[in-house]
Amino acid sequence: MSADYTGVRRIGGQIAKRLAEQNDLEGAKALQSLLRKRGVPLQASGYAEALPRDAGSRLPLVEEGQWPMTPIMLAGEAGHTISQFIEDARHIGLLAEKGVSARLGLLVYGPPGTGKTLLAGHIAAILKRPFYIARLDSLISSRLGETAKNIRGIFEFVPARNAVLFLDEMDAIAKLRDDRHELGELKRVVNTVLQGLDSLTDDVVTIGATNHPHLLDPAIWRRFPYKVELGLPDEEVRSSLWLHFLFQGGEAHKDEARLLARASDGLNGADIENIALAARRRSILGNREPSLAQILTAVGASRAGSPRLLDDREMDTAEKKALTVLLHDKGRISQADIARIVGVSRQMVHRYLKETNDG
Numbered sequence: 574m575s576a577d578y579t580g581v582r583r584i585g586g587q588i589a590k591r592l593a594e595q596n597d598l599e600g601a602k603a604l605q606s607l608l609r610k611r612g613v614p615l616q617a618s619g620y621a622e623a624l625p626r627d628a629g630s631r632l633p634l635v636e637e638g639q640w641p642m643t644p645i646m647l648a649g650e651a652g653h654t655i656s657q658f659i660e661d662a663r664h665i666g667l668l669a670e671k672g673v674s675a676r677l678g679l680l681v682y683g684p685p686g687t688g689k690t691l692l693a694g695h696i697a698a699i700l701k702r703p704f705y706i707a708r709l710d711s712l713i714s715s716r717l718g719e720t721a722k723n724i725r726g727i728f729e730f731v732p733a734r735n736a737v738l739f740l741d742e743m744d745a746i747a748k749l750r751d752d753r754h755e756l757g758e759l760k761r762v763v764n765t766v767l768q769g770l771d772s773l774t775d776d777v778v779t780i781g782a783t784n785h786p787h788l789l790d791p792a793i794w795r796r797f798p799y800k801v802e803l804g805l806p807d808e809e810v811r812s813s814l815w816l817h818f819l820f821q822g823g824e825a826h827k828d829e830a831r832l833l834a835r836a837s838d839g840l841n842g843a844d845i846e847n848i849a850l851a852a853r854r855r856s857i858l859g860n861r862e863p864s865l866a867q868i869l870t871a872v873g874a875s876r877a878g879s880p881r882l883l884d885d886r887e888m889d890t891a892e893k894k895a896l897t898v899l900l901h902d903k904g905r906i907s908q909a910d911i912a913r914i915v916g917v918s919r920q921m922v923h924r925y926l927k928e929t930n931d932g
């Protein structure tokens with residue numbers, strides 16, 4: 574518990590020895606190989622590593638992230654670049670030997686809630702490396718000179734750890750352009766980031782993320798040879814997201830997931846997750862399956878970044894009408910199916926649509 578690695582190894586070794594004496598050779602071997610492993614995250618044990626901290630606030634400049642448990646759904650294009658990046662990272666030794674190693678820098682950009690942080694965590698997990706997260710916005714200090722010092726602190730801390738360094742909110746640097754800061758500071762901070770990136774050896778994996786790639790300094794942009802845009806999820810990806818988060822992968826619900834995917838055009842992965850989890854909470858606490866109509870109504874009332882969570886109320890006429898229109902415009906289903914989902918007669922569906930068309 575106090576992160577006494579020597580003690581852990583010594584006692585672990587004794588247990589392994591005893592296992593071997595009791596003829597549990599496999600157990601002994603498994604334990605020994607665990608003890609030999611370095612950089613295993615000890616977070617679950619309550620252990621906090623001595624992380625670099627901001628001199629003023631004493632807040633840590635990096636945190637160790639967990640390897641994610643949930644899968645990530647990606648469109649084909651993004652998946653291709655990512656696989657290539659992972660492949661190159663895995664074989665960096667060989668590539669270096671042949672003189673064709675690339676800097677392992679990946680820039681992930683796109684709107685919030687599209688899985689940038691999740692993706693970085695997955696890459697760390699696949700490469701079996703510890704995952705260090707530094708948020709550039711939280712490194713920015715109002716004390717002159719402190720921001721550059723914080724950034725240097727990160728680049729000095731990470732290299733020795735065979736880790737994935739995740740630089741989140743990269744565009745925060747550009748905000749130094751505002752008048753609270755001395756004029757030279759933006760330039761100085763950009764230079765510090767560039768120096769930091771250039772100081773890394775080829776085996777360090779760096780992933781940068783930004784919601785605003787156009788705000789990024791071009792020289793920083795060039796330091797990341799691999800680039801992936803994570804846009805809002807397309808229909809295919811939304812369908813997988815609904816299937817996973819709402820139906821826990823149950824193939825029997827494929828048609829419902831498709832319909833939800835069509836209705837949720839414009840929402841991001843985090844929105845879909847939030848609506849789906851709200852629906853499951855309602856269904857567990859209310860002891861019944863979430864109604865598709867209620868979920869669709871929540872979807873229809875949601876905007877990217879502000880999901881509307883469901884409630885248990887009966888739907889009123891206005892909501893039924895709105896849902897009918899949503900299903901008609903986006904659902905690509907028959908009026909009979911609309912009637913069934915909304916829970917009204919076909920005549921009523923017809924009337925709602927006519928009223929909407931008439932004004």
Ligand SMILES: Nc1ncnc2c1ncn2[C@@H]1O[C@H](COP(=O)(O)OP(=O)(O)O)[C@@H](O)[C@H]1O
Binds near residue numbers: 644685689
């Ligand atoms: N493409 C996706 N696949 C699976 N889950 C996703 C996806 N996009 C978003 N999510 C869900 O939303 C959460 C927030 O996403 P996050 O990675 O923080 O987005 P970003 O870093 O782009 O703002 C994730 O932890 C995940 O549960």
Ligand SMILES: [Mg+2]
Binds near residue numbers: 689691782
């Ligand atoms: Mg993020």
